[in-house]
Amino acid sequence: MAGAKRDSVRGSGNSRPPKPDSALLARFADHLTYRRGRSAHTVRAYLSDVGSLFAFLDVDPDDPAVRLDDVLTRRALRAWLADVSRRSARTTVARRVSSIRTFTAWLADAELTAADAGSSLVAPAAHRTLPGVLRAGEASDALAAAALGAEQHDPLALRDHLIVELLYATGIRVGELCGLDVDDVDRDRRVIRVLGKGDRERVVPFGLPADRALGTWLDVGRPALWVPRSGSALLLGTRGGRLDQRQARTVVHRVLEAVPGAPDLGPHGLRHSAATHLLEGGADLRVVQELLGHASLATTQLYTHVSVDRLRAVHDRAHPRA
Template sequence: MAAPKRDSARGRETSRPPRPESRLLARFADHLTYRRGRSAHTVRAYLSDVESLFAFLDADPDGDLDEVVTRRALRAWLADVSRRSARTTVARRVSSVRTFTSWLAESEVIATDPGASLAAPAAHRTLPGVLRAGEAAEALSAAALGAEQQDPLALRDHLIVELLYATGIRVGELCGLDVDDVDRDRRVIRVLGKGDRERVVPFGVPAERALSAWVENGRPALANPRSGGALLLGARGGRLDQRQARTVVHRVLDAVPGAPDLGPHGLRHSAATHLLEGGADLRVVQELLGHASLATTQLYTHVSVDRLRAVHDRAHPRA
């Protein structure tokens, strides 16, 4: 039986992806899993993209690849993919194939890396919708009102939206939290993010109240031997699934008149935007969100024109 692997997106152990029939692709999967530290989900995506390349080439991955995986063949494949797929899909597949051809050359399966010069059209990066501060407050109030009857699932749902908005963590990071990851006295959570990077994120008093209500009155009603150390549980006591968390967020926001239809990522973006509009430093927001690059935070967040003008008027000598 294959050894379990720690999945950085959830912070817990999961089974590794199914082993490909091809010996070469199985080695590539091992490289991604053990050398690159990729999650099972990411490995499956890489393998799917590489398998689609070999299907286009009508070639056997375990054959002689020097005459098959050439720059000309890759360009023909890219042209075909570009005609049939969205820009974001093309960019992802090119990234997968470039990783694969680089590994082939590094492993001396082929003499040179033909994917090094392979370039995809830049994907359009669009900002997700964002709640206004009043809409966020209304959504959280509605979730708190639903939790007043002390129903375990309502207490859990209140905590889901409070923590997502209070911390800006990813939904996978939320579902991966264990009880021991929460320091209620200091009001911080320990989060294992992308690339197994660990960070500590604070949360406020409203989230602490929702957390206390869940831990003391909600979680014990659902916990069973399947629960382990998971902080958030499903109705049957297992660790909360990301799809369930998304459903909760959509349902809560659907009750707010005029609010955009957002999922957990929208709450994350709203939290970052409201932090910036409240005066938080961009690098602080980068640390809270767990971005490896400040450029990602700059694309991910936006500051209102009114605030930019106000800061300019206050700070610039020639304003």
């Protein structure tokens, strides 16, 4: 209860979340954006998770009668976690716990609470599963299908061809792809400058097929779609604005539909496929980590796997008793 210690934990998960203009959540959003360098998408996810906590507790965080130390107790957070765990997948629970831990740590650092109640909150271990992946032949067929569609130099077909070429050639994230500007591309060196998670910048190379698709798009496709509001965006939507991530996902799904037997993957599937094929071609894991923009090598190990055939080949070549 506001202003006094709670003897019980209220909440059913069905209460209304804080108002969109919540002053407390706005301050937290500024912290995530300007101090932690989180993307707009990530900030929205954090705010949604924190909002679900206050909705469960049936508390308005901006109510002047509310004392956050009395509301955000370890007991209350564990009750919320138990409720979320019953209704959500482990990966979702892990993400929400991470959001709440970040939130309670910020409250304590900002001296809005006396202690960090979320520091001991632990989510159940998530099942770490590998994303889907294309075989090398399926990737080649998908790129060939996209190139065939672009032969008539239709602007959208040229754009779609470039989307799949760049995603597979570089392994960049779909958000990074859509955020590219024309000046981020260095065709002389065949590299792109990418702004990744946490505003970390990296340079990623691409090959000749992607360069050819890029050249045709810049010479023919982009000028046909360009409007004043296009600005410097490299990839454009049907109305000339910067390409939306949803449009890019639709393009990838549509291209892969043309490949018999290929799994139904989105842009992340092309990213994982690119990393896997690099490893199978002999690339060092740390090189792949740098290309993908992972802060931790452990993340790269999740996104990539080595085929049994490659393991057998390396074992046969390297082990004295093979």
